[in-house]
Amino acid sequence: MNSHDTPLNIAGRDYQSRLIVGSGKYASFQQNLDALVASGAEMITVAIRRVNLGQNKDEPSLLEVISPEKYTILPNTAGCYNAADAVRTCRMARELLDGHKLVKLEVLGDQKTLYPNVTETLIAAEELVKDGFDVMVYTSDDPLIAKRLEEIGCVAVMPLGAPIGSGLGIRNPYNIRMILENAKVPIIVDAGVGTASDAAIAMELGCDGVLMNTAIAEAKNPVLMASAMKQAVAAGREAWLAGRMPRRLYASASSPIDGTFF
Amino acid sequence: MQIHVNGEAMQLPDGATLMDLLAALKLLDARVAVELNQEIVPRSRHTEQGLQDQDQIEIVHAIGGG
Numbered sequence: 001m002n003s004h005d006t007p008l009n010i011a012g013r014d015y016q017s018r019l020i021v022g023s024g025k026y027a028s029f030q031q032n033l034d035a036l037v038a039s040g041a042e043m044i045t046v047a048i049r050r051v052n053l054g055q056n057k058d059e060p061s062l063l064e065v066i067s068p069e070k071y072t073i074l075p076n077t078a079g080c081y082n083a084a085d086a087v088r089t090c091r092m093a094r095e096l097l098d099g100h101k102l103v104k105l106e107v108l109g110d111q112k113t114l115y116p117n118v119t120e121t122l123i124a125a126e127e128l129v130k131d132g133f134d135v136m137v138y139t140s141d142d143p144l145i146a147k148r149l150e151e152i153g154c155v156a157v158m159p160l161g162a163p164i165g166s167g168l169g170i171r172n173p174y175n176i177r178m179i180l181e182n183a184k185v186p187i188i189v190d191a192g193v194g195t196a197s198d199a200a201i202a203m204e205l206g207c208d209g210v211l212m213n214t215a216i217a218e219a220k221n222p223v224l225m226a227s228a229m230k231q232a233v234a235a236g237r238e239a240w241l242a243g244r245m246p247r248r249l250y251a252s253a254s255s256p257i258d259g260t261f262f
Numbered sequence: 263m264q265i266h267v268n269g270e271a272m273q274l275p276d277g278a279t280l281m282d283l284l285a286a287l288k289l290l291d292a293r294v295a296v297e298l299n300q301e302i303v304p305r306s307r308h309t310e311q312g313l314q315d316q317d318q319i320e321i322v323h324a325i326g327g328g
Contacts, residue, residue: 024328045328046326046327047328048322049325051268051292051321061323061324063293063323095304191328
């Protein structure tokens with residue numbers, strides 16, 4: 001973190017890194033861990049699923065490789081299409097992680113777009129906040145819905161940049177800006193980042209962080225891409241803090257006109 | 263008695279507890295969370311939690327995801 005910056009605070013805890021990574025789609029737990037280390041991230045998402053009763057018991061589990069003592073584990077509600085399933089998943093996650101209250105709420109609308117089901121997301125968010133959870137919520141890039149989720153008491157609002165796993169980048173930067181202007185909680189772009197410049201763009205818009213999974217996991221070299229993302233998030237953040245020059249239609253000479261000898 | 267664990271039917275002796283089930287599944291040391299008929303059973307109650315015929319049990323853990 002740059003000395004001009006302050007840590008990212010989520011639910012009372014400070015993070016030096018503004019990059020949050022996922023743990024899906026990796027070739028192995030070891031590759032996932034190597035990418036996590038290279039990314040510098042301090043928070044990593046996990047999914048909650050049935051134990052495979054026939055599985056090889058000698059295989060380590062994810063949380064043995066990626067330690068909840070070392071990293072903030074962010075259980076998600078991926079795969080939930082209604083509020084009830086999402087709330088149930090969060091309660092299972094809380095039990096699994098010994099009372100851990102931080103969750104990533106995502107209630108999906110359909111399998112093709114994986115767009116959020118906003119009405120069910122609002123219902124689930126209310127119930128989870130009432131139940132004492134610290135809710136980081138995945139949502140559309142609608143500024144009014146983002147504000148509503150903040151008012152409900154979510155600790156971070158996470159609009160999509162583009163559909164989950166699409167790698168299309170920040171498709172509507174103006175909406176992200178509108179969300180940022182009204183926000184009093186951290187705004188984290190969740191979904192859509194495809195490569196390092198996308199992450200930098202999110203941070204240059206003034207986002208408080210970026211959450212990504214596929215952009216790292218599906219890179220040809222995930223560990224190298226994780227390192228690229230670390231630098232992109234840091235560079236974008238510093239550019240935001242530095243304050244960019246204004247855009248001009250025409251040129252503005254960098255060398256003085258005065259003193260020319262011809 | 264017959265119970266259903268993660269959607270699969272299983273036979274257990276009458277009087278078995280949740281701890282007996284987890285032992286049978288070699289999950290005693292695993293980091294898992296358990297629901298009995300859609301109610302979470304905290305880890306501290308696994309030993310005393312009795313099971314009954316036709317109970318529905320879900321056992322979950324953390325896996326990779328975004």
